[in-house]
Amino acid sequence: MNDRDNPARSGGPTGNAPRYSGWIGRLAGSSAYRFSIGMLAQSRAGRLAMLLAVPLLWIVVFHIGPIFQLARISFLQQFPIPAGSSGAYTWANYQIFFADSVYFVPFVRSLIFSACVTLAALVIVYPVAYYVAKVVDPRRRTKALLLLLVPFWAGELIRTFSVIMLLANRGAANVLMRELGLIDRPIPLLYNYFSLSFGVLYLIALFMLLPLYAAIEKIPSHLVDAAADLGAGPLTRFRRIILPLSKDGIVSGCSLVFLTCVGVFASPLLLGGPGTVIFPEIISAFFHGASDKWPVGAAFSMIMLVAALAIAGLFMRIVGGSRSTRFM
Amino acid sequence: MSNKSFLFADAPRTMLTGFYWAFVIYLLGPLLLMFAMSFKDATFIAFPISNWTLDWYAKVVQDQQFLSAFVYSLFIAFATTCFATIIGVWISMLISAEGIWGKALLFALACLPAVVPGMISAISLRIFVSVLDMQTGTAAIIMGHTVHAVPFVVIMVLTRLRTMPANLVDAARDLGADSFIAFCRVTLPFLGPALVGGMIFCALTSIDDFVRTFFLGGYRPTLPMLIFAKVQGGMSPEINAMATLVVIVTAAVGLYAERLTRRSRIS
Numbered sequence: 001m002n003d004r005d006n007p008a009r010s011g012g013p014t015g016n017a018p019r020y021s022g023w024i025g026r027l028a029g030s031s032a033y034r035f036s037i038g039m040l041a042q043s044r045a046g047r048l049a050m051l052l053a054v055p056l057l058w059i060v061v062f063h064i065g066p067i068f069q070l071a072r073i074s075f076l077q078q079f080p081i082p083a084g085s086s087g088a089y090t091w092a093n094y095q096i097f098f099a100d101s102v103y104f105v106p107f108v109r110s111l112i113f114s115a116c117v118t119l120a121a122l123v124i125v126y127p128v129a130y131y132v133a134k135v136v137d138p139r140r141r142t143k144a145l146l147l148l149l150v151p152f153w154a155g156e157l158i159r160t161f162s163v164i165m166l167l168a169n170r171g172a173a174n175v176l177m178r179e180l181g182l183i184d185r186p187i188p189l190l191y192n193y194f195s196l197s198f199g200v201l202y203l204i205a206l207f208m209l210l211p212l213y214a215a216i217e218k219i220p221s222h223l224v225d226a227a228a229d230l231g232a233g234p235l236t237r238f239r240r241i242i243l244p245l246s247k248d249g250i251v252s253g254c255s256l257v258f259l260t261c262v263g264v265f266a267s268p269l270l271l272g273g274p275g276t277v278i279f280p281e282i283i284s285a286f287f288h289g290a291s292d293k294w295p296v297g298a299a300f301s302m303i304m305l306v307a308a309l310a311i312a313g314l315f316m317r318i319v320g321g322s323r324s325t326r327f328m
Numbered sequence: 329m330s331n332k333s334f335l336f337a338d339a340p341r342t343m344l345t346g347f348y349w350a351f352v353i354y355l356l357g358p359l360l361l362m363f364a365m366s367f368k369d370a371t372f373i374a375f376p377i378s379n380w381t382l383d384w385y386a387k388v389v390q391d392q393q394f395l396s397a398f399v400y401s402l403f404i405a406f407a408t409t410c411f412a413t414i415i416g417v418w419i420s421m422l423i424s425a426e427g428i429w430g431k432a433l434l435f436a437l438a439c440l441p442a443v444v445p446g447m448i449s450a451i452s453l454r455i456f457v458s459v460l461d462m463q464t465g466t467a468a469i470i471m472g473h474t475v476h477a478v479p480f481v482v483i484m485v486l487t488r489l490r491t492m493p494a495n496l497v498d499a500a501r502d503l504g505a506d507s508f509i510a511f512c513r514v515t516l517p518f519l520g521p522a523l524v525g526g527m528i529f530c531a532l533t534s535i536d537d538f539v540r541t542f543f544l545g546g547y548r549p550t551l552p553m554l555i556f557a558k559v560q561g562g563m564s565p566e567i568n569a570m571a572t573l574v575v576i577v578t579a580a581v582g583l584y585a586e587r588l589t590r591r592s593r594i595s
Contacts, residue, residue, distance in 0.1 A: 028509055041506035050508070055419040055438075062475050063440045066452035069459050080458070124351070131348040135341060144348070146586065151355040153582035155536035157552045158571040161559050162358035165365060165568075172361050202358070234340065256443075263445025265539040270559060280447040287451060287543065298455060301448045308445055 067305075074298035093299035103282060103300070110279035111307065113193075114261035117200050121208045121257050122250065124201070129212035129249075130242075134221075145213070152206040160270050163199045164190065191273030199271040204260050208253040215249025216242070251319050255312040262308040279304055359575060366568035384569035393554060394570055401551040404466065405534040408473040409527050415474070416481025417523070421511070423482070424489050435482075442479035449476065450543040457544060465546030472540040477530040484526040484589075485519060492518050525589030532578055532585075 027033050040046035073079050075089045097103050132144045151159065166172050167189040174186040189195055219242060227237045265280050272278070283304065286297025369379035388394055419438050423431055441449060453472045454464075462468055496518070500510040516523075538552040545553060551574065558567050 024509065024512055037508050038506060041508045047507050051422050051425055054415065055422040055434075058415050058419065058478070059434070059437050062471070063437055063478075066449070066456035066475070067440070067444070069456050070448075070452040073455055073459075127344055127347045128351045131344045135344050136348075142590070146583065147352055148355060149586065150579050150582065151359055153532055153536075153578045154359060154571075154575045155552065155578065156538050157536075157555050157559075158362075158575060159358070161555065161567065161571060162362040164559070165361045166358045202355070205355070259443055259445050263447040263449070263539070265447045265450070265542070266556070270556075283447065283451065287454065294455065297451065301451050305444065305448045309443070312443075 070298050070305075071302055073295055074302045076295045078292070079294045079298075093296045094303070096296055097300060097303055106277050106282050107279045107303070107307075109277075110262065110304075111311070113197070113278055114258050114308075117197055117204070117261050118254050118258045120197070121201055121205055122254060125205055125208040125253075126212060126250075129209055130216055133213050133216040134219075148209060149206070156203060156266055159202055160199055160267055163195065163202055163271065167195050167198065190271065191276075193276055195271045196267060196276050199267045200261060200264055203264070203267065204257050207256040207260055211253035211256065212246065212249040215246040219245045247319065251316055254319075255316055258312055258315075259308055262304065362568050363572050363575075365565060366572045368565055368568075370565070384565050385573070387566055388569045388573065391566070391570075393549075397549050397551045397554040400548055401535050404469055404473065404550060405531040407470045408477055408534040409530045411470070411474040412477035412481050412530050413523065413527050416478045416526075417485055417519070419478065420482050420485035420489060421515075424486060435486075438482045439479045441475050442483075446539045450539045453540060454543040463546070464544050466548075468544040468546075469541055469550070472544045473534040473537055476537065476540060477533060480533070481526055481530065484522060488519055488522040489515075521588040525585040525587075528581060528585035528588070532582060535578070 028038070037050070040050050074093055075091070077088045077090050077092070097107075128148070132141060132148070136144045154162075164171070168174070169186040169188065169190070171189070173189060174183070177183050178186070223245075224237055224241055227241055232240065263280065265284065268276065268278050268281050272281075279300070283297055283300050286293040286300065364377060366384055367380045367382065368377045369381035369383070419434075422428060423434050423438065428434070444452070450472070453468075453475065457464060457468045457471075492515070496514050497510050500514045501507065505513060535551060538556065541550050541553055542556075549557065555567060555571065558564060558570075
């Protein structure tokens with residue numbers, strides 16, 4: 001049955017090749033095709049080359065390349081390397097980071113901020129994901145999910161801008177509170193940690209929602225019913241069945257959100273103030289203007305990248321435990 | 329088995345419903361405020377709104393800067409989507425092929441750009457561009473966006489391919505198609521709507537992207553760059569109208585893409 005070398009194919013380019021109708025037939029029948037892709041597809045080595053070439057090239061050049069260059073430049077004394085000298089490698093750029101608390105404090109602040117936002121997102125989004133996956137009428141489930149998805153297509157900047165609308169001194173929140181007589185004059189909601197975390201949470205909630213929803217939806221209802229029949233109360237059922245079975249969703253959701261939080265850029269620029277300087281702003285300052293400070297910026301980026309990936313990886317290892325936890 | 333008995337009795341159920349709607353308000357509220365503000369008849373942004381007008385929309389539609397940024401963003405999104413789809417599908421074919429060694433590693437490397445935090449990815453691309461002696465500008469932006477989009481195409485195509493019976497391609501090849509023809513006639517149509525949905529999402533993420541464009545862009549602003557510049561340089565109500573138009577278009581396109589991917593998931 002699986003005769004892969006049937007006569008139609010092993011007949012060579014000039015053999016009695018099969019005929020197709022339509023554009024694909026004209027393509028397959030053309031001599032240009034038969035002597036290019038057709039030839040390659042005839043032989044096993046050709047097929048393998050066709051399959052391997054572009055993906056491997058792309059992954060090596062564009063997926064590994066930039067990160068590798070980032071790492072390389074972080075060890076350079078000067079960038080671009082001055083003509084006539086071979087670039088000398090040094091640890092000095094990394095030492096700058098540890099020498100001054102001006103850099104160290106925003107770094108720690110950034111990690112703590114990301115961890116807090118991740119935790120907040122988990123606590124807030126879990127009930128929502130649970131509601132959409134299990135409580136809502138199945139016929140309306142898609143609509144309930146779409147209602148949550150639509151705002152996320154609006155884009156990072158537009159959503160950040162709309163948060164400014166809400167929280168500004170003469171924004172909706174302050175005006176509403178004043179109308180209700182709760183406050184006499186506007187309270188500063190913008191340009192502090194409140195606005196920053198509000199805005200970032202607004203940006204990343206989707207990355208928590210989708211993995212959680214996918215995980216909770218897969219939990220078979222009869223497991224929970226069985227637990228209920230055996231006398232488990234709502235809390236026990238949640239703790240012993242639903243929480244452990246949605247662990248995959250929690251792990252991938254938290255990792256995604258954490259990694260995204262670490263790399264936020266527009267929100268701190270627009271929603272943060274002088275008191276909320278987090279690490280991405282520090283890094284980007286090295287890349288404005290001339291390129292002589294790039295190696296330091298690259299070193300800082302490497303520290304950030306390694307720290308973020310290590311924390312996410314450790315979290316996956318500790319909480320996830322199993323090898324089944326992936327980003328899919 | 330009914331869902332009613334799933335976890336809670338009725339009281340917590342109402343609580344969950346309330347929580348869901350509170351979350352919907354949290355997500356939609358700021359956008360609706362922006363929407364309302366775009367009709368305000370005044371030259372500064374502040375609540376409450378007493379007079380209403382459509383002037384801002386008339387301004388936006390005639391604004392050359394906006395139109396040029398919009399067209400530029402569309403062009404970049406189109407190019408990004410074409411490249412990302414071709415490369416993403418190609419990588420997925422390699423990962424899903426039989427007898428390929430190191431699939432887990434390949435998959436991890438293919439997804440690498442998706443887990444690198446946005447800011448660091450943008451900086452590494454900026455360095456990469458200057459190592460290659462490229463200019464910042466259109467080509468650099470398209471490259472950056474494509475690198476970012478490929479992992480999502482790969483994940484989506486692999487998810488869809490997993491539901492495809494392997495013997496479909498075998499059958500085509502037994503009937504005499506070479507592997508390229510079998511790919512064109514069997515695999516691609518099977519990916520069909522899911523692929524189109526994924527392509528639309530690629531385009532949407534490219535139009536949304538700010539941080540990569542910020543570091544890789546040249547002098548001509550894309551849509552997010554233009555909005556960023558306007559937000560930083562004093563708030564004009566024009567931004568509201570501009571953003572509202574963008575939201576309506578992206579939401580409509582996004583809903584359509586969602587329908588495409590969902591329909592293909594059922595079939």
